[in-house]
Amino acid sequence: MALIIQKYGGSSVASLELIRQVAKRAIETKNQGHQVVVVLSAMKGETDRLLAMAAEMAAGPEAREVDQLIATGEQVAVALFALACQAFGEKAKSFTGFQAGIQTDETHQKARITAIEPGRIKTELAKGRVVAVAGFQGLTPGRDISTLGRGGSDTTAVALAVALGADTCEIYTDVDGIYTTDPHICEKARKMDRISFEEMLELSSLGAKVMEIRSVEFAMNYNVNIHVRHAHQAGRGTLICEEDIEMEKKPVTGVACSKNEARITLLKVADRPGMAAKILGIVSASGIVVDMIIQNQSAEVDPASGRAHTDFSFTVPLSDYAKAMELMEGTAGEIGAERIIGTDNIAKISLVGVGMRNHAGVATQMFQTLAREGINISLISTSEIKISCVIEKKYTELAVRALHEAFGLGDLPDTEE
Amino acid sequence: MALIIQKYGGSSVASLELIRQVAKRAIETKNQGHQVVVVLSAMKGETDRLLAMAAEMAAGPEAREVDQLIATGEQVAVALFALACQAFGEKAKSFTGFQAGIQTDETHQKARITAIEPGRIKTELAKGRVVAVAGFQGLTPGRDISTLGRGGSDTTAVALAVALGADTCEIYTDVDGIYTTDPHICEKARKMDRISFEEMLELSSLGAKVMEIRSVEFAMNYNVNIHVRHAHQAGRGTLICEEDIEMEKKPVTGVACSKNEARITLLKVADRPGMAAKILGIVSASGIVVDMIIQNQSAEVDPASGRAHTDFSFTVPLSDYAKAMELMEGTAGEIGAERIIGTDNIAKISLVGVGMRNHAGVATQMFQTLAREGINISLISTSEIKISCVIEKKYTELAVRALHEAFGLGDLPDTEE
Numbered sequence: 098m099a100l101i102i103q104k105y106g107g108s109s110v111a112s113l114e115l116i117r118q119v120a121k122r123a124i125e126t127k128n129q130g131h132q133v134v135v136v137l138s139a140m141k142g143e144t145d146r147l148l149a150m151a152a153e154m155a156a157g158p159e160a161r162e163v164d165q166l167i168a169t170g171e172q173v174a175v176a177l178f179a180l181a182c183q184a185f186g187e188k189a190k191s192f193t194g195f196q197a198g199i200q201t202d203e204t205h206q207k208a209r210i211t212a213i214e215p216g217r218i219k220t221e222l223a224k225g226r227v228v229a230v231a232g233f234q235g236l237t238p239g240r241d242i243s244t245l246g247r248g249g250s251d252t253t254a255v256a257l258a259v260a261l262g263a264d265t266c267e268i269y270t271d272v273d274g275i276y277t278t279d280p281h282i283c284e285k286a287r288k289m290d291r292i293s294f295e296e297m298l299e300l301s302s303l304g305a306k307v308m309e310i311r312s313v314e315f316a317m318n319y320n321v322n323i324h325v326r327h328a329h330q331a332g333r334g335t336l337i338c339e340e341d342i343e344m345e346k347k348p349v350t351g352v353a354c355s356k357n358e359a360r361i362t363l364l365k366v367a368d369r370p371g372m373a374a375k376i377l378g379i380v381s382a383s384g385i386v387v388d389m390i391i392q393n394q395s396a397e398v399d400p401a402s403g404r405a406h407t408d409f410s411f412t413v414p415l416s417d418y419a420k421a422m423e424l425m426e427g428t429a430g431e432i433g434a435e436r437i438i439g440t441d442n443i444a445k446i447s448l449v450g451v452g453m454r455n456h457a458g459v460a461t462q463m464f465q466t467l468a469r470e471g472i473n474i475s476l477i478s479t480s481e482i483k484i485s486c487v488i489e490k491k492y493t494e495l496a497v498r499a500l501h502e503a504f505g506l507g508d509l510p511d512t513e514e
Numbered sequence: 515m516a517l518i519i520q521k522y523g524g525s526s527v528a529s530l531e532l533i534r535q536v537a538k539r540a541i542e543t544k545n546q547g548h549q550v551v552v553v554l555s556a557m558k559g560e561t562d563r564l565l566a567m568a569a570e571m572a573a574g575p576e577a578r579e580v581d582q583l584i585a586t587g588e589q590v591a592v593a594l595f596a597l598a599c600q601a602f603g604e605k606a607k608s609f610t611g612f613q614a615g616i617q618t619d620e621t622h623q624k625a626r627i628t629a630i631e632p633g634r635i636k637t638e639l640a641k642g643r644v645v646a647v648a649g650f651q652g653l654t655p656g657r658d659i660s661t662l663g664r665g666g667s668d669t670t671a672v673a674l675a676v677a678l679g680a681d682t683c684e685i686y687t688d689v690d691g692i693y694t695t696d697p698h699i700c701e702k703a704r705k706m707d708r709i710s711f712e713e714m715l716e717l718s719s720l721g722a723k724v725m726e727i728r729s730v731e732f733a734m735n736y737n738v739n740i741h742v743r744h745a746h747q748a749g750r751g752t753l754i755c756e757e758d759i760e761m762e763k764k765p766v767t768g769v770a771c772s773k774n775e776a777r778i779t780l781l782k783v784a785d786r787p788g789m790a791a792k793i794l795g796i797v798s799a800s801g802i803v804v805d806m807i808i809q810n811q812s813a814e815v816d817p818a819s820g821r822a823h824t825d826f827s828f829t830v831p832l833s834d835y836a837k838a839m840e841l842m843e844g845t846a847g848e849i850g851a852e853r854i855i856g857t858d859n860i861a862k863i864s865l866v867g868v869g870m871r872n873h874a875g876v877a878t879q880m881f882q883t884l885a886r887e888g889i890n891i892s893l894i895s896t897s898e899i900k901i902s903c904v905i906e907k908k909y910t911e912l913a914v915r916a917l918h919e920a921f922g923l924g925d926l927p928d929t930e931e
Contacts, residue, residue: 113570147590153530154597162600165608166593169586173564176583180571183579191582195612196657217657240613240634 099264100222101126104136104232104254108271109328110174111141113181118329119269120181120189123227127187132222134261136232136254137178139170160205161241164234168194168242171231171250178229189227192217194234194242199253201235201243208243210235210252213260230257248309255312259319266316266323268308273327274335275300275307277506278352283498285507289350290333293340296350299449299483303353313337340451348456349504353447354497356490358388359418360443360476361411361425365435368405372432376409379428385417389445389478389485406435410476412487415441443475444493447485448500460484466503472496516681517639518543521553521649521671525688526745527591528558530598535746536686537598537606540644544604549639551678553649553671554595556587577622581651581661585611588648588667595646606644609634611651611659616670618652618660625660626728627652627669630677647674665726672729676736683733683740685725690744691752692717692724694923695769700915702924706767707750710757713767716866716900720770730754757868765873766921770864771914773907775805776835777860777893778828778842782852785822789849793826796845802834806862806895806902826851827893829904832858860892861910864902865917876921877901883920889913 103123110116119135127133138144147167151158175191182189198214221228232250237243245252251268258266273288275297280286292300294317301310307325316323316337326334366372373392380387389412413421418441425437446467453459463484467474472495476487488496501507520540527533536552544550555561564584568575592608599606615631638645649667654660662669668685675683690705692714697703709717711734718727724742733740733754743751783789790809797804806829830838839856846854863884870876880901884891889912893904905913918924 113567116571150530150590150594151597154533154594155601158597159600162593162596162608165596165610166590169589172586172589173567173583176579177567177571179579179582180568180575183576184572191579193582193659242610 098130098132100132100134100261102134102136102254102258102261102263102266103269104250104267105138105269105328106250106271107138107141107144109269110137110139110178113177115329116140116174116177117181117184120178120185120187122269122328124182124185124187127227133227134218134222134257134263135175135178135227135229136250136257137171137174137229138232138250139167139174143170143173164205164242164244168231168234168244171233175229175231182227182229187227188225189229190221191229191231193231194253195236195240197230197257199230199235199256201237201245203237203239203241203243205237205241205243207246208235208237210245210256213256215257215260218257218261245311248312251309251312252315255315255319255321255323258321259315263321266321268323268325269328270307270325271328272307273330273332274325275337275351277350278497278501279354282354282494283352283501283507285498285501287507289335291336291338292350293451294337295340295482296449296451297337299447299480300351300353303355303445303447303449303483303485308337348450348452348459349448349506350450350452351448352497352500352504352506353449354493355445356493357415358412358443358445358487359415359421359439359441360487361413361418361421361437361439363409363425363429363432363434363437365406366409367433368407373409376425376432377411379424380411380413380421383420383424385413385421388412388414389476389487391476391478409434412443412445412476442490443487444490444496445485445487446493446496446500447483448504449483451482453482453484462503463500466499467496470495470499515547515549517549517551517678519551519553519671519675519678519680519683520686521667521684522555522686522745523667523688524555524558524561526686527554527556527595530594532746533557533591533594534598534601537595537602537604539745541599541602541604544644550644551635551639551674551680552592552595552644552646553667553674554588554591554646555649555667556584556591560587560590578658581622581659585648585651585659585661588650592646592648599644599646604644605642606646607638608646608648610648611670612653612657614647614674616647616652616673618654618662620654620656620658620660622654622658622660624663625652625654627662627673630673632674632677635674635678662728665729668726668729669732672732672736672738672740675738676732680738683738685740685742686745687724687742688745689724689742690747690749691742692754692768694767695914695918696771699771699911700769700918700924702915702918704924706752708753708755709767710868711754712757712899713866713868714754716864716897717768717770720772720862720864720866720900720902725754765867765869765876766865766923767867767869768865769914769917769921769923770866771910772862772864773910774832775829775860775862775904776832776838776856776858777904778830778835778838778854778856780826780842780846780849780851780854782823783826784850785824790826793842793849794828796841797828797830797838800837800841802830802838805829805831806893806904808893808895823852829860829862829893859907860904861907861913862902862904863910863913863917864900865921866900868899870899870901879920880917883916884913887912887916
């Protein structure tokens with residue numbers, strides 16, 4: 098007998114009929130002799146409906162009340178799930194976040210789980226019941242309802258897997274696994290059988306939307322394997338697990354792309370200590386999250402002032418672009434930048450793979466591939482298992498397909514278990 | 515400074531705009547120097563929407579899960595209320611039943627409040643905040659969400675008034691007070707300035723829908739005055755309070771009517787001890803609530819058997835009529851009834867008034883009035899402050915108007931404070 102966590106996202110419970118199917122699948126798993134805890138998101142569209150009401154009611158609605166409001170979405174879903182089980186003659190019990198013993202900090206709308214007291218869940222499992230837990234929510238020390246932010250139900254599932262010592266954490270979604278790249282862009286994209294936590298982390302932060310990044314971190318920290326599967330299809334999905342020797346044979350695992358960023362460049366910034374901190378300090382003080390940061394050491398010296406200067410670039414989310422440009426323009430004098438230029442006509446293309454560490458040629462091959470397609474690179478940023486290039490937006494799909502081909506991602510047989 | 519409870523029903527919070535108006539009214543009250551606790555029902559239609567989903571999901575849906583589901587309705591309403599206050603620049607805090615410290619027994623869907631721990635509410639009031647509490651719900655000892663049944667938000671309001679030692683409990687609704695009879699039936703119906711708890715109890719149980727009966731009992735037991743007012747109009751409504759000397763001058767306070775019952779008569783039942791208990795035992799064992807019970811002592815003796823027999827009648831809710839008839843027909847032999855007849859073509863007309871106790875002539879005058887209109891009475895039932903007659907359904911409105919006129923309810927000046 099295994100203890101299995103099954104998490105279903107909003108699109109998997111978008112209607113009463115779909116909730117019925119999810120209940121059926123959970124019951125089938127139980128009937129195979131397992132204990133099953135199901136974590137559900139709100140029915141698709143419900144969270145947005147509630148958020149729209151909040152926005153209509155007050156400008157900048159108070160986070161604590163927004164949480165009180167939107168947490169009802171998951172509560173509705175788990176209650177309906179339990180009733181669907183009842184209709185199949187199966188005993189199930191639904192729990193809200195607080196009933197499931199999920200404790201968080203006080204950061205409304207993006208709370209972090211601090212502890213789980215799974216006593217009630219264990220009691221119900223021991224009685225042979227299917228347990229349904231409302232994802233995305235918990236209770237603060239002050240007994241207010243908190244939510245974990247978008248995608249937080251993944252985190253709930255992983256955290257419950259840890260707290261209950263579950264054997265598997267299955268994340269059901271509307272795709273059948275993690276792909277080498279977006280199948281909508283590249284028809285040769287291939288589903289992976291397994292991927293390491295680190296690679297998944299990079300892919301999540303680079304625009305692959307299947308898994309929420311915090312839940313991957315959580316799973317990595319506690320070494321909980323995650324099995325990403327299709328909610329309404331049979332068959333194995335992708336296992337997210339610890340890196341193993343087999344994995345390292347492949348230098349590149351996946352290609353990710355994002356069109357949701359804009360680039361800001363400060364030209365001829367005075368090259369003196371503390372300048373980067375000053376620029377980023379201004380941006381982050383206004384709540385904007387900076388992604389890539391690139392500074393070129395310049396040997397050039399301004400003949401007039403006799404001072405060294407450099408060009409400084411960074412990318413911000415598209416939605417914060419206008420605000421960030423305004424901030425920079427307002428402080429250009431203070432910073433000592435000669436000119437500020439920005440563009441939202443960019444895309445970020447990234448290669449990810451733990452094998453990259455031991456394959457020095459990956460970056461070179463990437464740049465060559467892009468050059469061969471006539472694609473100019475405007476920014477480059479690397480980490481141990483990732484290389485990202487910013488290019489002109491219109492080349493996004495071309496770049497993805499060319500890189501996918503160049504690194505043989507479509508053909509390579511994946512490591513089999 | 516007074517502590518005021520304001521309860522608003524579903525039709526008073528049916529839209530975001532109406533919730534805004536309710537918030538405005540609460541803030542006005544606070545700005546007059548008072549502490550305000552607002553109790554809200556779910557937005558009109560929401561509870562029905564959720565119940566419909568539950569019914570579609572499972573036949574006879576489990577009460578515990580239905581409560582989990584429908585309690586979200588009030589939670590949404592209070593969160594939106596708090597956000598509406600925020601938009602007016604007012605600090606408000608919303609509480610679910612469990613956050614407000616409302617404890618109930620385990621009887622899902624019609625739970626009773628067992629205790630209230632109002633610590634959090636007091637803390638927020640002391641901070642100068644408007645507090646919004648989700649009506650209709652609480653937490654069981656097992657930490658499950660319970661609901662108090664339809665109209666339960668009234669009970670929440672009264673119970674909070676008791677627990678907080680509130681000065682007033684205002685029940686806002688879509689009518690401007692309690693009337694001497696239904697204004698839709700009798701245009702001479704007059705709004706009362708005050709009515710006693712006992713009279714209100716009888717009126718509530720006789721079909722007047724303004725106040726939920728349990729909340730009136732609760733208010734009576736703890737002597738909390740209830741002020742019934744119109745949600746979106748100014749002006750005083752009706753005060754429900756302890757009986758006083760003034761009230762007794764009027765023999766009759768109001769006329770109520772109900773078309774939601776059916777009558778079943780067992781003819782020539784053997785007149786022996788335990789027969790009534792047996793008949794009602796069969797009915798109540800199947801969950802049907804019997805209203806009126808009438809048995810005539812008969813002097814007649816069956817010449818064949820040498821035994822006395824009697825006729826036995828009772829009324830049941832219209833929705834249980836078919837089931838009750840079936841039960842009686844199935845057990846007629848056992849009971850020893852010669853014949854069973856039933857009809858749903860009835861209405862119950864009732865006169866209510868604490869003054870009735872000292873006015874022997876009320877019953878006579880009632881019967882005379884109905885006779886004058888050619889209305890036949892098929893059943894009569896009385897209590898200390900009430901007389902009910904069952905008549906043919908088509909005479910309902912005629913009977914109400916005739917009795918309202920005969921007892922001068924339209925003209926009589928009400929007792930003024």
